[in-house]
Amino acid sequence: MKLNCRAASRLISAGLDRPLSATEHVRLRMHLFLCGNCRQFSQQLGALREAARRAGQGEDGSTGE
Numbered sequence: 609m610k611l612n613c614r615a616a617s618r619l620i621s622a623g624l625d626r627p628l629s630a631t632e633h634v635r636l637r638m639h640l641f642l643c644g645n646c647r648q649f650s651q652q653l654g655a656l657r658e659a660a661r662r663a664g665q666g667e668d669g670s671t672g673e
């Protein structure tokens with residue numbers, strides 16, 4: 609039942625593209641709580657995606673939320 613780091617990082621990047629299921633979300637949160645490496649990875653990836661989204665906003669014509 610416990611997530612390993614590989615599964616966790618897969619969920620982290622999946623979570624940026626689609627909403628995670630409740631189970632996935634809970635399992636990921638639990639792993640991030642216990643694992644500093646994945647927590648850092650999650651923050652870095654989130655920041656990266658955020659920057660990419662901001663940079664891409666002008667190109668696809670979407671104004672975001």
Ligand SMILES: [Zn+2]
Pocket residue numbers: 612613614616639643644645646647
């Ligand atoms: Zn981990």
